[in-house]
Amino acid sequence: KLYEMKAGIEFGLFNDCIMFMADFYKRYNKSLLLDIALAYSSGYGKAKENNGNLQNKGVELSITTRYIYTKDFSWTTDANIAFNRNKVISLGRGNTSITTGYSGGQNPTHITIVGRPAALYYGFVVEGIYTEDDFNPDGSCKIPAFPGAIPGNIKMKDVNGDGEITEVSDFDIIGSPYPDFTWGMSNTFLYKDWDLRIQMTGSVGGQLMN
Secondary structure, three states: OEEEEEEEEEEEEOOOOEEEEEEEEEEEEEEEEEEEEOOHHHOOOEEEEEEEEEEEEEEEEEEEEEEEEOOOEEEEEEEEEEEEEEEEEEEOHHHOOEEEOOOOOOOOOEEEOOOOOOOEEEEEOEEEEOOHHHEOOOOOEOOOOOOOOOOOOEEEOOOOOOOOOOOOOOEEEEEOOOOOEEEEEEEEEEEOOEEEEEEEEEEEOOOOOO
16 A cells, blocks of 8 residues: 655746756555564465555655757756655564575575665675784684684674674674665757757665675
């Protein structure tokens, strides 16, 4: 189910040669389909249930300008920028976090937690590189390390504080795929029966998982 609240404003200047538009919105996606764990006695490991809620809110701004407008030729520019934020409101019974997107090692690569954006990047937190000063003369490590670690290996954070580096147990949120904002701009030229459009789009912020 989708619930939406939306408001907008639009106005023009100089006989509408410059047009401004702004849209504000807030959307609630309710009853999202989630996997829930079942008792092993049921014969099934999990089942689907409509019990998740997600909120999206943002603002979209645009401006259109007509630089030249004659019988045979016109030049119009459209530019826009959009800001969107999503947040998980609930994840069904117990609001248990959900991990998804398994890597080649069968470890999760994304996590969804109540109160945070959906599907954030999930993995080891890198703290630097192991140096010779991190090791004892017998080769053992003075600080938490994964088995077989040597100087030059990547140093991971001991998230759960148990003195060892363990897959999944020491995973944490390491990034977000969502941009701070997206933008676009186009220039349209019309000459009699000919037209030319030059368009650019982009996003700022957000991360890519390598």
